[in-house]
Amino acid sequence: MVKAASLPQEKKLSTNKSARAISLETLIKVLQNGSYSNISLNNSLKHSDLSIADQNLATRIVYGTIQYRLFLEYQLTGLLKTKITEKYLKPLLLMSLYQIIFLDKVPNRAVLDEANKLAKQFGKHHSSGYRVVNGILRAFIRRGVILPDEKDTIKYLSIKESVPEWLVKYLIDNWGMQKAQSVLSSINDPAKNSVRISSLADRNKVFDQLKKEGYQPEWSNLSLNDAVLSHGGISESDLFEQGKLIIQDEAASLVVEAFDFDQNQTEHVLDACSAPGGKTVQIAENIHGDVTALDIHEKKLRLVKENARRMHVLDKVTTKACDARKAHEIFKAGEFTKILVDAPCSGLGLLRRKPEIRYTKSLQDLRNLQKIQLTILDSISKLLKAEGELVYSTCSISMEENEEVVKRFLRIHPGFELKPFSLSKLESKTGMLKIMPDQDGNDGFFIAKFRLRG
Known part of the structure; x- marks a missing residue:
């Protein structure tokens, strides 16, 4: 499972939107309204005053929650005692579970405290949502992670890797169990930050400049003019603005x-x-x-x-x-x-x-x-x-x-x-x-x- 780097204290804005508030807003749009995650999140971050670290935190929460949605929903098994009526509640529960399970350097008490604040902020007047959230999250912490019986291979892999059952079966039918497990495991790894250096530029000079700017580039194993960077943000660089490179996956190149x-x-x-x-x-x-x-x-x-x-x-x-x-x-x-x-x-x-x-x-x-x-x-x-x-x-x-x-x-x-x-x-x-x-x-x-x- 993915582990998080040490995360800073969030910066509160004049608009009272923290990294987690923006995360919740985005997840409501995506999970409840069917919006595209990248468009919704980018629009929210563009109009925020969050630090780079807090933008990274919001991005991590949004994409991690969507990525592990089936797995996170399964963790609610046996914990939901009443029907959820307010549309913010389920996204809030899922993103809180994601932080508790995957961001192990964020203390559970901090996740619960932030979840309670968001429940009061997003809930209707006189809403008891914060009590529901608090009770469910505390019950999960006492119980821990659960998975289906491994004997039911399709359901087990579906929940464990958070992939619909039809796709698990499709992979097994076409490539066999071993390859299917390898693919399913790989798709939950972080995506690479890769760029293709223009054929009109000096590839070695661009590569050296990427080194100087701290991107720690490595040449691609697939494509001659592609480099894999240690982190994002390349679209803000002079190399990008000057047309020396373009953001493109190695396979696409x-x-x-x-x-x-x-x-x-x-x-x-x-x-x-x-x-x-x-x-x-x-x-x-x-x-x-x-x-x-x-x-x-x-x-x-x-x-x-x-x-x-x-x-x-x-x-x-x-x-x-x-x-x-x-x-x-x-x-x-x-x-x-x-x-x-x-x-x-x-x-x-x-x-x-x-x-x-x-x-x-x-x-x-x-x-x-x-x-x-x-x-x-x-x-x-x-x-x-x-x-x-x-x-x-x-x-x-x-x-x-x-x-x-x-x-x-x-x-x-x-x-x-x-x-x-x-x-x-x-x-x-x-x-x-x-x-x-x-x-x-x-x-x-x-x-x-x-x-x-x-």
């Missing part, structure tokens, strides 16, 4: 590496699902030619342009608001020498980085997404020039969104074939590569490379 770009010819590349633009920028850095970046939402394309401008490749990037499923209605057949489809997917490879995904996706979602992915591939396949390359990728590990999509696409489009590819530190002899989440703490990712026969 491999996708563009799968292309064989030819500097001796003018490339016309299509990035069919481009936002927020990390891969668009990476393509532009490595070609003589241009990139057309599509996204269904115009406002997301603004972020693509912002990233391209910051990374000094805006002159190579054109954006267009377009549903990739209808791209063949807009562009000419054979217009592009290379095409990237970083397809919309379930995100099952990002469970460590986006913990709420595990609670919002289902097996049926994988099947529904497969239909969308195949429709996109069918549309853009018409736009590829003969002998051109098509790279398909997802940030999912599911068979339905990856291997099955490849199989079905090839069956419908016999003019295409899988093409083996070499990356800076890896290779695929089959034309397909899957990175699992337990592989050196990376995001889960899938890459397939096709060639259109001439």
Whole structure:
């Protein structure tokens, strides 16, 4: 289980919002209203006067509580004597349990004291919520952590690792018990802080500067231009502002590496699902030619342009608001020498980085997404020039969104074939590569490379 570093006393604000008050506000929005955790938390922190240490505490509580939600809810078994009616109570109980169990350097009495204050602050007039919270938390401390019987393997792993039962069974069915346990254990580890150094910058000079600024960088085991940092905050650095690097996971950086770009010819590349633009920028850095970046939402394309401008490749990037499923209605057949489809997917490879995904996706979602992915591939396949390359990728590990999509696409489009590819530190002899989440703490990712026969 994750252990916390020593945590400072919270700074009270003029608005009377402490780190834990912001945590509770965010968790109410996420758990009760279905808001996105990253957007809700970032908005709250942006408008607060919390110190960096207290921002880190709030972030830890919010993401930790969401990540371990099933496990924490199970700890309430036998302790809830009455129905919870006030919407703040359950999020408060869960975040308090998270602190008691996982933040072992925070004394239990401090957690109880803060929980009582928040119950009085968030409760209705004459609410007895603080007594409910106090009683349940004290009862838990006396009893301790509980888990289901290990003989019921699916339920046991589901609660222990806080993953829905369908996903536990899915992992076991597809990869076996040992691999499933390894993946489930890994997704509760902290996500890496990784960056990709621009191909237009001197990688060694940037790496040395990261050292000087205290980020303690280490070169990636996956990608040549990626570095893993000891902590976050890089978006505030001069290196980021100057476009020397971009925040990108190591596995995500491999996708563009799968292309064989030819500097001796003018490339016309299509990035069919481009936002927020990390891969668009990476393509532009490595070609003589241009990139057309599509996204269904115009406002997301603004972020693509912002990233391209910051990374000094805006002159190579054109954006267009377009549903990739209808791209063949807009562009000419054979217009592009290379095409990237970083397809919309379930995100099952990002469970460590986006913990709420595990609670919002289902097996049926994988099947529904497969239909969308195949429709996109069918549309853009018409736009590829003969002998051109098509790279398909997802940030999912599911068979339905990856291997099955490849199989079905090839069956419908016999003019295409899988093409083996070499990356800076890896290779695929089959034309397909899957990175699992337990592989050196990376995001889960899938890459397939096709060639259109001439």
